[in-house]
Amino acid sequence: MRHPRRVVALSLLLLSSFACRGRTEEAAKPSPADHAVVELTAAQLANAGLETAKVEAREASSTLRLPGTLAVDPRRSWRVSPVVEGVVEEVVVAAHDVVRRGQVLARLRSAALGEAQVAWLEARANLRIANANRERNLALRKQAVVSEGRWLEVDAEFQRAEVTLAQADHKLALAGMSPQQVEALESAGRRFGEMALTSPAAGVVLASTAARGQALAAGEDAFEIADLSELWVTVHVPVASLVQVRPGAKATVRVAGSPRAGWDGVIRSLGDKVDTADQTLEGRIVVTNKGGFLRPGMYAEVDVRGAPVQALMVPAGALFNVGNQAHVFQRVGETRFRPLAVTAGAPLGDWTPISGPGVEAGVEVVVAGVAELKSHWLYAGGE
16 A cells, blocks of 8 residues: 555656646747747858848938929010011011020011101200290390290290100100110101111020011010020929928939930929819929020920938838738848838838837848748748
């Protein structure tokens, strides 16, 4: 018969042995974290062609590519027309000609201008006569030879002549004649009614509608002149991209067939009204037309650099998705890599902002061979 104490001791020993065995098996069983780590052999590592980089706190910006159309700056464009009606006698320039400020574009003859010029000459002559009469009567008045009534009559006549000349001067000024041209009306050999259309600025003749013998009405366009040294580029920015685009942002304008890589410009303004048809906002870029290659109406491809973003970033190639979750592979050993679930922002050129647990500057992540490493992880039972 066994002793009761020996039976109890044996039972306790067996229970202790089972407990130790359970703890040993539990320790040998891999943890979820161990399942998440991918370990490659030397051969697998060599075949994967992995490259790594470190998470950086840096600034980056995106580039938005948009179609654009070149146009003339309306502040650098002029339409030239006669102030009074006239008949074209000579056309001096044609479309595409380069002109300088003050250059004659066409010569006209105007009956209305001629009548105004003759009226000015008559008013000038009448003022001289009235002035001479006034001076003579003023001297006689001092001698008490002329009555006060006669003096007042003469003085009023002089004042009326002054007003008449001032009105005639004003009409000629409205007709586009300078004070020097008006004064030259009294010179010998003057042909009345002659009128010249001149260029208001240096530029290019974009259009000419004037022809010899053509009767032009007052205000009718005869020429269009433009200074093409600076041009506008109109782009339409999608509403979804407005967060990236700000006035002052730099842009590069490229045109097909251009001998240059591109023209640098700046977004000067963004419109205030969204186009309901395509949900875009009009933007205006100003470019300096170096070399004169650019022309109004050209189509362009415009790269707009978005507003800079400061964040922790990795090269765009480091990210991969499993379902809807973005990940990167962190290097945790010479041949061991751990996937980190991250929150990824919108790509900014070659860089992508990331955040999340375990993401900090200096963390080494895989940037090349990610697909190969992902396949090993999924094969090993990764999520």
